[in-house]
Amino acid sequence: EDQVTQSPEALRLQEGESSSLNCSYTVSGLRGLFWYRQDPGKGPEFLFTLYSAGEEKEKERLKATLTKKESFLHITAPKPEDSATYLCAGRGGADGLTFGKGTHLIIQP
Amino acid sequence: GAVVSQHPSRVICKSGTSVKIECRSLDFQATTMFWYRQFPKQSLMLMATSNEGSKATYEQGVEKDKFLINHASLTLSTLTVTSAHPEDSSFYICSARVVAGGGKETQYFGPGTRLLVL
Numbered sequence: 001e002d003q004v005t006q007s008p009e010a011l012r013l014q015e016g017e018s019s020s021l022n023c024s025y026t027v028s029g030l031r032g033l034f035w036y037r038q039d040p041g042k043g044p045e046f047l048f049t050l051y052s053a054g055e056e057k058e059k060e061r062l063k064a065t066l067t068k069k070e071s072f073l074h075i076t077a078p079k080p081e082d083s084a085t086y087l088c089a090g091r092g093g094a095d096g097l098t099f100g101k102g103t104h105l106i107i108q109p
Numbered sequence: 110g111a112v113v114s115q116h117p118s119r120v121i122c123k124s125g126t127s128v129k130i131e132c133r134s135l136d137f138q139a140t141t142m143f144w145y146r147q148f149p150k151q152s153l154m155l156m157a158t159s160n161e162g163s164k165a166t167y168e169q170g171v172e173k174d175k176f177l178i179n180h181a182s183l184t185l186s187t188l189t190v191t192s193a194h195p196e197d198s199s200f201y202i203c204s205a206r207v208v209a210g211g212g213k214e215t216q217y218f219g220p221g222t223r224l225l226v227l
Contacts, residue, residue, distance in 0.1 A: 032213075041200075043113075043218040044153070044202070046216070049213065049215055091214075095143070096143050096155035098155075099154075100152060102152055
């Protein structure tokens, strides 16, 4: 059974304080590792898809990396508007995604 | 990115009634859409895969006769919760798959539908 585990569950940072969110996965035949941002009461907003170990992608203050067992979402000099829940999901042989429980990130001004 | 809409955004119904939720891909065609459910402070759980022109595939533990899915066109999938009960109250979110060259894909999500069954 595919599993995705995210840590920490919650993270509080000061504005400008960089950090990383972790996503450990056990997904058979990984065909994509996805990162989404979810604001309260909203659907997930697509950030990145990573396909192979060693791949990296960046968007503004976010950078996602992938190894054979983990993915990291690095947040550099975050701003209050980066506060959200960040979701990691894996796609294996099945069509749908297996999601982790997310990391609730709060950036304090 | 691609845009996916859902309607309604929020619905309150009485126990025993049926509720239909629509999911539309606005600027692209989607042969495959997905329905997820999210309970408070939990992650998204896949309920079913909706394929245009064919029967939906349901995840283990999801009752196909209770959650009816229809994907009659390349831009519309509907989820009908039949004989809804309070335990069906949840946040229902659809997604649509976009496949690029080389097998690369993305799933774009709708804004979600909050269902409250009284």
